[in-house]
Amino acid sequence: MSRPASAIAANAAQAIQPSRNGRHLTLHADPDKPFFWLADTAWELFHRLDKTEAERYLRNRAAKGFNVVMIVLFAEHGQLDFPNRFGQWPFEGGSKPDLSKPNLVYYEFVDWVIELASSLGLRVALVPTWGRYINGGYYKGPFLFTDQTAYSFGKFVGQRYPYLPYILGGDSNRFWNADMRDAAAQGQDISKLPMTDYGHLTEAMARGLFEGEQTHSLLSSYKTFIIYHSAQIWLPQGPESTGSAQFPDADWLTMDACQSGHYNAASRPRVDEEEKGVAGSQTGVSSSDPRCLPHLWRAVSSYEPIRKMYNTPRPDGHPRPVVDLEAHYENTRHWFRKPYPLWTADNIRRGAWQGIFAGACGYTYGANSIWQMHNAESSTHPPIQQPTTAFTNWNVELDLAGAFMSGTAKRIVESLPGYFERIPDQSFILSDTHEPATDLAGEELISGMREANGQWAMVHLPFGGPVELDLGKALPGKTSWRGWWWDPRIGSRETFGLGVTPGSKTFTAPDEQDWLLYLEAAL
Known part of the structure; x- marks a missing residue:
């Protein structure tokens, strides 16, 4: 049949x-x-x-x-x-x-x-x-x-x-x-x-x-x-x-x-x-x-x-x-x-x-x-x-x-806007990404990802803390950004401010849980 x-x-x-x-x-x-x-x-x-x-x-x-x-x-x-x-x-x-x-x-x-x-x-x-x-x-x-x-x-x-x-x-x-x-x-x-x-x-x-x-x-x-x-x-x-x-x-x-x-x-x-x-x-x-x-x-x-x-x-x-x-x-x-x-x-x-x-x-x-x-x-x-x-x-x-x-x-x-242009990129993270991973530290990897045309950039911070970014590489060709903290446990997000590129800046997560830092191009 x-x-x-x-x-x-x-x-x-x-x-x-x-x-x-x-x-x-x-x-x-x-x-x-x-x-x-x-x-x-x-x-x-x-x-x-x-x-x-x-x-x-x-x-x-x-x-x-x-x-x-x-x-x-x-x-x-x-x-x-x-x-x-x-x-x-x-x-x-x-x-x-x-x-x-x-x-x-x-x-x-x-x-x-x-x-x-x-x-x-x-x-x-x-x-x-x-x-x-x-x-x-x-x-x-x-x-x-x-x-x-x-x-x-x-x-x-x-x-x-x-x-x-x-x-x-x-x-x-x-x-x-x-x-x-x-x-x-x-x-x-x-x-x-x-x-x-x-x-x-x-x-x-x-x-x-x-x-x-x-x-x-x-x-x-x-x-x-x-x-x-x-x-x-x-x-x-x-x-x-x-x-x-x-x-x-x-x-x-x-x-x-x-x-x-x-x-x-x-x-x-x-x-x-x-x-x-x-x-x-x-x-x-x-x-x-x-x-x-x-x-x-x-x-x-x-x-x-x-x-x-x-x-x-x-x-x-x-x-x-x-x-x-x-x-x-x-x-x-x-x-x-x-x-x-x-x-x-x-x-x-x-x-x-x-x-x-x-x-x-x-x-x-x-x-x-x-x-x-x-x-x-x-x-x-x-x-x-x-x-x-x-x-x-x-x-x-x-x-x-x-x-x-x-x-x-x-x-x-x-x-995420520009879904098909999502690419992995560690190059815009200036601080330690904890690579290569050891047996103890594999889960501590700090990861970067961005939209290839500069619409947005993201960082995953597995245990919170600070991260320093090269904003010119994160959002190439863009002059300003709006930042958000995205909670991967429930999917909520809150904006925390505006800034300009290029340059470097350190962002610190709300706590020691894992967080997604999301930067979207404002202009």
């Missing part, structure tokens, strides 16, 4: 694409309308929720201003152990799937979710399969896909769900060794493990998505929207964990993405024995040494991979939009381990603004309980295995403060 033409038309009307300058996103139907990517992480929704629960989740996210939810069709946890809430499996054969034969009844719920999401202004970013079925992932497989089944499933997804964003990778990298956890637990240096290139499987699925979508002709000049969701840099000798580094020659990669992840060296003074399966001595230093994972990006320094992606062009030399597809999850412990602190709403907010000021075209929010739709009372879908098991049911955490503040960030950025 195919989807109704009206449902496909609704997705076409909401299709997104890169902006003309390649740095941002826009609606395909209106290239002059900005689209700020505000996504929520709901990986296990199709597998673990029923219709009532899914509707509650979707309406909650739409009300907060989210416009994308990311969900997996062939889910990571338990997908081969138990069916969805309606007793259906993604493929014929159930727990022993025939990947050449999608079970169409399973996709009726997927259809329903996508259509409800569309009616609420949400796009479902579809992950066809989690990475473990491609290359073994963190749980050693099972290895299921071949080039042919990757292509055929991609074509099925592209044909049934055209004009949606697609996410390949599924928290794994192109080059992988599924034995790394066991090797680390045995004290081996995993940087010396041989790696296998599984890129041909991803390429096959990308080709299938494109060809499946091409069976529809509702949109002219539309290019299939594909992202690659890398893992963190577990295998330090491989390419960095961005889509462009993993697939440098891919013309199918629409938006570049990274995973700044959940690691913060400052919160991890030692690696417990029970955690050697995750870390161990994989870099050749003692497992009690905080440097045991020096190659991992720090969650508090998401600007580092974002800047790298921002400065990495497509094969044709043009830029891509960039985004952090998996930042640290709110109310979730660093490393997902109980001995370590929780990522708070303050961490989430500061991280979001750090990424935006570094050049990201949006922000991706997440909470550990919600992505896995954790329900400790479920009699059919038990909690996922350690170490990432949540400790709170998903519905309890729908209204965490960081989710509201993510919507506030979207509203602030969308209100």
